[in-house]
Amino acid sequence: MNQIAGRLRIGEKLVLGFGAVALIFLTVIWHDQRELRAALEQHRALHLLAGARQEAALAIERHLIALRDAEARFLVARDPLQAERVRREGAALLDWGARLARIDVPAEAAAVAIRASLGDYLVRFGEVEAAWHRRGLDHDSGLQGDFRASAHALEARLAQWAPALERELLQLRRREKDYLLRGADGYAVLVEHIAAALAQGLAAAALETEERVDLERLLEAYLRDFRALVEQDREIALLREQMDRAAAAVTPLVERALAAARARLEETVQAIDTASAERARRNLYLALAATLVGTLLALVFTVRLVRPVREMAGLLDRLTYENPRQRIPTRPGARDEIDAMARSLNTLADHRAIFSHWWRNAMAEAIALRDLQLAETPGAEDAARARLRRANRERARRLRVLRARCMHQLERIRTLARAPAARGRAERDRERAVLRHASESLATLLQLLDDPLPEPRRAEVPPGRGDEGGSC
Structure with a gap:
């Protein structure tokens, strides 16, 4: 080893020394990068499996909330755009359910149940929407439009031919509007009673036969349309109950899928944290060992370089004031x-x-x-x-x-x-x-x-002959 070191120059020794230290730290970096790639692979697996499962569950939950919101807005305002939004959110839910089914077997089972319940809900909502279309989405359409036309016709004829019965008609319209606003069956019963009283008043009123028959026909049309409207409201209420039960079946499935995704995510994250902590400990020990070895190598190279320099400095210092016999050890054939x-x-x-x-x-x-x-x-x-x-x-x-x-x-x-x-x-x-x-x-x-012998007549010989010299 000494012979090999003796044949190297200082630059070559420095390159070898720093190269050895750099190789040690490059090995540490390589090991750290390999561990980092392993962690990245684990995180990629987490993203592809648990992350994808949680993403699908969260998307399903988000679209379900949007779907129920659109449903509630449709039932309040009977806006066709909200019904279209319900169908659009339902299609998105079915699509995310299909994505969830492709992740793994447990997710596929949950996705199948969610898609089945969601399909039932969409069917029920379609029935509710059709019932509202029959009832009328506004005051001038469907059964509600027919009823309003009957009420206005009755009101106009009664005001013209039997003004004395306008008080009963106002009570009838008030209870009718109470029913339309609140939807309670008690107001529908009151409407029936007031209509019966109004029919008795028409029978007792001094009217022409043709006028009485016309008013009775208008009152009967009013009651027919009102009863159809009430019956349609009852059908809508029944359909809404069925739709709510279908929606209630979807929500727990989504919550269970989300809980399972979170549990799987937490389990995977915990495993990754444990593995990362173990890798961090190994990397720390390896870095400490590499630092120690690198420091020892640096000290060895430094000592091997500094020691002869220190010896030369000491010899030069003694040469200044004395004629020392000490010489610095050298190696034959050395090139440094x-x-x-x-x-x-x-x-x-x-x-x-x-x-x-x-x-x-x-x-x-x-x-x-x-x-x-x-x-x-x-x-x-x-x-x-x-x-x-x-x-x-x-x-x-x-x-x-x-x-x-x-x-x-x-x-x-x-x-x-x-x-x-x-x-x-x-x-x-x-x-x-x-x-x-x-x-x-x-x-x-x-x-x-070449120096001549000193002449006998000279008292002393000048010193310093031959001071120019080379190195031996």
Whole structure:
């Protein structure tokens, strides 16, 4: 694993690190989306079954209310448009009943019962509507129109031929109107009594025979039409009772269908809520685990990147004030920029140590030569010679170290020269960088060998020879 990591660049490591974290969170998102799709499927099933069942039941209830409202308006105002509205709402109810029957088997049973009861109701309403048409939808139509014409004819003839009986006629018309307004049978009985009294008054009145016969005929026509109207009202009342019973049979069926739809909806919603809560818990645990793993990965990558940078910062800080022996560990063949920076910094530290030792040795040699030149006694001269020999030995040792370093750089150049040509651009760039660093390091080391020995007459040797250098 370390070898693979060492062959990757910083950008590649960052891409891999963030890619791994992104892959973890993408996995979490994918899992969450899958759970969301499962919830959507459940809600779709809820909409298709329980929702459709409740929708049909609510529509049936809504149309039933509209139908009863139109029925009530027709019975009050006898408006043909309201009768047409009753039939239209009934057709809509039958259509929704057919939709309810297509949902599932329990709904089909309820829909069949609703459609049967509704069909019976519509038949009864048709009979009531036909009875009202026979009675008359207004004062001038049907039996009501005939009765009104008879009443007006009787009123006109009586006012012309027997004004003394107008009081009884007014009482008759008043009770007649009471009946027409209230529909109570007691007013119909009063109309019969007053008509009988009016007939007796006609018999006792001083009228021509033809006039009396005409008035009696008009009174008889009035009573005939009034009795037909009363009989028609009784038939309408009976038909209304049958229609109300049919409507009463529809309403509980609709309510039961609506209650069943609500119960099914609540049961499905409860199941979906339970499943959603369980999925939410799983998603939360998965998100927490993904966050923890992602954080650990981020920490690992951060530590692996920051630790060598911190070590390089510490080495640079010590290089500012001292000549440290510590070096940053590097991996052979590594391609990342941090490792390259560590190798360059190690080379800088090596060059600084070489230059520092070389400068110190040159200074010691120069001082020994100066002391030897200025020695006044044999003892001082021997001590100066001893220091000069030590300086020469140290110089020779340093030369051997330089030779070894030069051979090392030459070996790097030879290795690259013998290696097959790189195919990739990155490999070629890396080889060029290694060649450049090796050649510059070799030039820097050879520059030290070009420095002349210090002259005996010079008291000190200027430091800092060969400060230009490459990286090893």
